[in-house]
Amino acid sequence: MKPLDLIGSFPYDLYPTIRVSQRATFEGMKGVEGKLIRQLPVGSGKTAIGATYLYALRKQGKRRLFYIAPNKTLVEQVHTLHPDMKVAYGRNEHPCLYYPDEKLRADEIPCSLLGDCPHRVDQLTGETHEEGAIPCPYLQQKFEAKQMLAPVVCTNAFFLYTVLFSEEFEPEGVVIDEVHRLAQSIRSVLSTEITDWKVQRAVDVLDEVSPRQCAKLAAFLVSMRRLVKRHAMDKEVLLEEDQIKRLYEALMTVNPAMLQSEVRRAISSGKLDKRADREILKQLEDIMRSVRRFQHALKFAMTGATERGYPLNFVIAFGKSEMGEHDRVQYKIVVKDYYVVPLIKKLLPKDTLVYSATIVNPELLAFETGIKGDYASIPSGFPIENARIYLPTNTANLSVKSMSDSKREKTKMIRLIARTAKRFANKGIRSLVIVVSNEERTKFLEFAHEEGLKAISYGNGMPPRECAKRFRDGEGDCMVGTTANFGEGIDLPKKTAPVIFCLRPGYPRPDDPQTQFEERRFGKRRWALWNWRVMIDLLQVRGRNIRSEKDLGVTFLISQQFRRFAWGALPDWLEPAYRGDLSFEECVKDAKKLLV
Ligand code: SF4
Structure with a gap:
């Protein structure tokens, strides 16, 4: 196969020129077969x-191309920059037309039990179930995404559900943005409660509709x-295997397929009404889905039940x-799909x-x-003289192990920051x-108040995004x-917070x-993984205040715990910004010289 024509596929109609970092990236990708992993710094035009990579694949005749971002905000950003791409969102972003008077979203209704919905769009022909009906927006966008030659931009969750679970797409080319978050984000999507x-x-x-299945569910x-x-x-x-086994055995007696056919029968016979009993039907649909997923997921939480020999x-x-006034749930069980490697493969x-500004270590990725x-x-094009990363020599080590008096030391360090x-x-x-716990955040606000510092934070009805x-x-x-x-995810450029x-x-909390x-x-191998995650956190935090080549920004790493890994986390181009041999006061002086 001919190598990808990356330079020739660059969208000059959207960007006047190719940046140096973009050209360097394309050069490095030339002729390389298989998956590509790139650490691309802020400002590299990722x-x-x-x-460009997807356009080049399209030129080669590849179809079903996807640009995947971790959340809706990033999907929107990509779409604003590339309006030719087709956006695809999950059910929760689309209205359902079946209940026109109720203004419901497509994830709030028992769609799988409403087979006669006139708006249902056939995914092969694009026709609606009833001729002339307005197409269901959720299904219509999926149908269009399948037809279009243009790349689809979507979230991890949409990609996972449509490619893996419903097998509606067989992608031939994929770009994953912010890949350092991929595993955790898939884990959170796959968490079943x-x-x-x-x-x-x-x-x-179910008592009336399906007495036998009802009795089994009640036993569970x-x-x-x-x-x-x-x-x-x-x-x-964290449940032990014998406890999981007991739950699994109780749940396996329930037959979700039987349950589904009995619910359908109840609908046909008029025992349940699609409109009047919408909420009940939605709950039944949810429980059938949960039982199915739970049966599957619980199995993989037991050692003997998996091919790999470990859960x-x-x-x-x-x-x-104690139940609060508005609480409805007293007991819950959550299965977390941890091992996502085979799914991603x-x-x-x-x-x-795949790329991110913070890959740090490709082996750990x-x-x-x-x-x-x-x-x-890829090195950053921003002037390195504009950045400093300070790790002062005389601040405390805040690891619990390192000092018996770590609480007092922590209070001192929070006071020092304020x-x-x-x-x-x-x-x-x-x-x-940036602190780790809410307790530290509250303490800081208290000290800031005492020091006469106007500090703001979220809480009391103000969400973090609004605060930012x-x-x-x-x-x-x-x-x-x-x-x-x-x-992560908040940008503070142009001296917003130098x-x-x-x-x-x-x-992680023990x-x-x-x-x-x-x-x-x-x-013991867990430490490599945990250190990798804190390295990524460090680089992400550091990047908040330098978003363009003109931005000046310094980062103070307070706890001596950072000394273990901070230097190792830095990409080569960032190393000149590191100052690890100055006292705290010397760091402050140096920062003032740079910023004032
Ligand atoms: S197919 Fe019909 S019932 Fe299902 S979400 Fe679309 S409009 Fe609603």
Whole structure:
């Protein structure tokens, strides 16, 4: 096969010139077979690189091309830059036309039980079930995406459901943006939850419709409640294999196919009405789907049941001893699909390009996602003199192990950040503070108040995105948030926050079930994975305030824990920005010289 014509496929109608980093990326991809993994820094024009790759594949006759981004905001950004691509969203982004008076979304209705819907679009012919009916927007966009030669831009979730589960597309070319998040994002999509409330509702309804299946579901409910009550009240608990086995055996007696046909029969005989009983039907549809998925997922949470000889999933139980006024769920079981490598392998064709600004270590990316291929890290075109990464010599080590008095030391470090942020604020320099826990965030706000620093954060009805917007619009001298909320995805360019303080790396909490699962599964090897994740966090945080070649930005890494991995995380081009041998005061002085 002829090599990809990347330069010739570049969309000159959308971008006046090819940037140096784009040209370097295309040169490096020339003639390389198989999957491509690229670390592309901020400002390298990665969306155009991905689009060009797909256009070049199209030129070669490849069809069903996908650009995949982790969330809707990024999908929209890609579509704004490349309006020729077809956007495809999940059901939750489309209205359902079956119940015109109720303004419902396509994920709020029992679609699979409404076979007579006049708006249903045949995915082979594009015709509606009833001639002349308005096509269902969700199914119509899927049909169009299948017909078009243009690449489809969609989220991880849409791609996963349509390619893997419903097998509606067989992609021939794929680009994955922000690939460092892929495994976790697929895990969250595949997390399956079953609650006592949902099962109880189904049992109540099924009594008349399907008494035998109802009795089996009721028996499962008893066993689930008993298990949670005994082991997981007011805390999330990782279930042991014998507990999972008991749940599995109870659930396997339920036959979802039988359940479905009996519900359909009840609809045909008029026992259940598609319009009047919509909510009940939706609950039944949900429970049938959950049972099916649970039966499958629980099996892979047991050692003996998997080909690999170790569990691929883990199961969490949780129960509330006190129910709030609006609480409906008291007991729940969640199955988390952990081992996503085989799924990702199945999803991706040979022609795949994945990238992110923070890959750091391609071997660990392969370990987490199974994606292996030709790797290159492209240098940034931004002047390195505009950036500093400080790891002062005289700040505390905030790891729990390293000091018995780590709580007091942490308080001291949070105070130090508040005081220093105030000193910067006095010079008109704003800052972003990244902490790991909510407790640290609250403490910082308290100290900021005492120091006279105008700090803002989310909470009390204000979501993190809204808070970031207000800060960008000029509110406050300092913004504080956790790594989970502000570590990624918010841009603070043009001196919005030239100073970033990062309190400590966010290693996983020991009481988190995923942490316990990884400990058991990987033993000592887990540290390589955890260090990789905190390295990515570090690089993501650092990148928040330098979004263009004119931006100036410094990052203070406070805890000495960073010393273990910070240098190793830096790509070659970023190394000159690192300052690891100055005291805290010397770092502040140096930062002022750069920023004032
Ligand atoms: S096919 Fe019909 S019932 Fe299903 S989502 Fe579309 S409009 Fe609603």
